[in-house]
Amino acid sequence: MGTARGSAWERALLILAVLLVIFVGAAVGTGTAWYWFNADRDEAVQANPPPAPAATLPAALPILEQDQDLVPRIYERVAPAVVGITVRSMGMRGFYFPVAEEKSGSGFIIDSEGHILTNFHVVDGAREIQVSLANGNIVPGKLLGFDHSNDLAVIKIDPSGEGTAIATLGSSDNLRVGELAIALGNPFGLERTVTVGVISAKGRVLPAETGRDIKDVIQTDAAINPGNSGGPLLNARGDVIGINTAIKSPTEGSIGIGFAVPVDTVKRFLPDLLAGKEVKHxxxxxxxxxxxxxxxxxxxxxxxxxxxxxxxxxxxxxxxxxxxxxxxxxxxxxxxxxxxxxxxxxxxxxxxxxxxxxxxxxxxxxxxxxxxxxxxxxxxxxxxxxxxxxxxxxxxxx
The missing domain is CATH 2.30.42.10 (PDZ domain)
Structure with a gap:
């Protein structure tokens, strides 16, 4: 009897041991399967990394939004000061037939008295000057002073009741190649068009019609086309750093090589221009x-x-x-x-x-x-x- 009870206990212990082994084995097997699943997933993640950590995006987005807002803010402030200039003059067809001619360009208002800076070649030979303002009004303009050798001119309008905006003259002295450059004007008559590029080079030399070189000219890849002449070239602060003047191109349009007379040259001769003088060099x-x-x-x-x-x-x-x-x-x-x-x-x-x-x-x-x-x-x-x-x-x- 004691032997029977012992055998029963031994059988019970054996069954308990088997169940324990099965339970532990299952637990170990389950743990091993979980580990390798995640290990495989980890390896897959390493083999195909995401483009960028998600944590860096929130910090970058506000800067991107600010950069995208820069040019629109400058445009909204300066574009109302940009004008269209239409010039009518008389030319000759052959030697005997006078014909009416018309050309157009750009300019920008620089003070509350209605003085407008532009290129001399825009208004050269003008018998009549019409200025189109941002408010849609078209007013007569008068050539005041000019500098043929630097391709500069000032025309005057009556600003009474116009509420005109004013463009701020900056400095071209400390420009760096690669800085932002914003061109405003009326290419092909498309009023107040904005194009964006960089300062491509400084110190270029641009020959004037008189044969006298214009020095320290700014080169930019901001698109400049016929009709842009006389419009402002701006920096990232929205200040005028030059007057868009010429392009180098095998066609009549921009290929990314434009030139602007530096604003420091403008400011040097501006008192004479405002006084109605012809600048002599x-x-x-x-x-x-x-x-x-x-x-x-x-x-x-x-x-x-x-x-x-x-x-x-x-x-x-x-x-x-x-x-x-x-x-x-x-x-x-x-x-x-x-x-x-x-x-x-x-x-x-x-x-x-x-x-x-x-x-x-x-x-x-x-x-x-x-x-x-x-x-x-x-x-x-x-x-x-x-x-x-x-x-x-x-x-x-x-």
Whole structure:
């Protein structure tokens, strides 16, 4: 009997042990299956990562919204100051038939008195000027002052009752390549169109119709097309940094190479423009070559820097002062050039000259009719010559 009870207990213990093994095995199996499922999922996540962590998006979105709002806010503030300019003039068909001509461009209001900045080529030859304002009104305009050589002009309207907006003149002195550039104007007559780009380059040189170079021109890829001339180029603050003036293109439209006269040039001559004056620029009347050490060695010149006079314009200031050119040794170009015969300009008014650009800049600081001393080297000797500067001719290129 005791043996029977023992056998019963042993059978019970055996059954309990089997059940325990089954239970533990099931638990271990379930745990192992859960682990590898998640491990496989983890591996799948690692193999196909999401584009960006979701946690970074909320921080980026407000900045994106702010950037997208920048140009609209600038447009809403400045566009009401932008005007359309229509010019009517008389031209000639052939030699005998006068014909009416019409052209259009842009401009922008700069003060509460109704002064508008634009390009000179927009209003050149105008017999009648019509200005279309942002409020839809069309009013007559009058050419006040102009600077042909810098392609600048100011026209005047009567602002009475118009409630015109005003564009703020900024500075072009500290522009950086890559900065935002916003162009406003009326391309192809499409009023107050905005285009956006960057400052592509600084310090470009743009030849004017007079042959005098416009210096420090701003290059931008903001689209500029016919009709944009005279409109403002703006920075990210909405300040005017230039006047859209020209494009370089094999077609009549923009390919992303546009040019604007810098606003610092505008501000320099603005008092004369507002006073109704024609701005005149001083003229020396030469063409020259920058002297380099290599050039000096090759031609056995007495100095290694300065400006060698290549040509003297007949009856110009330099010619009247007796400046001698390398081209033929006189004021006319003979085609036979001997650089060693030409005078070398070393200084203007006591300020050293090392390049043609430096000579241009020094002369441009002076006034028409002003007398200045040029330090020159002639036949190996340094001497001074007094020159009275004249006004830059309308069509002469030197």
């Amino acid at each position: 001083p003229w020396l009347g030469i063409s020259g070559i920058t002297v380099t050490p290599q050039l000096a060695q090759e031609w056995k010149l007495p100095v290694k820097e300065g400006v060698l006079v290549a040509q003297v314009i007949p009856d110009g200031p330099a010619d009247k002062a007796g400046i001698r050119a390398a081209a033929g040794g006189g004021s006319t170009y003979s085609g036979m050039v001997n650089l060693s015969q030409g005078d070398i300009i070393a200084a203007v008014g006591g300020r050293a000259i090392k390049s043609m650009d430096a000579l241009y800049n020094e002369i441009d600081k002076l006034k028409v009719g002003q007398q200045v001393t040029l330090d020159i080297f002639r036949d190996g000797r340094r001497t001074g010559i007094e020159v009275t500067l004249a006004a830059w001719p309308e069509q002469l290129g030197w």
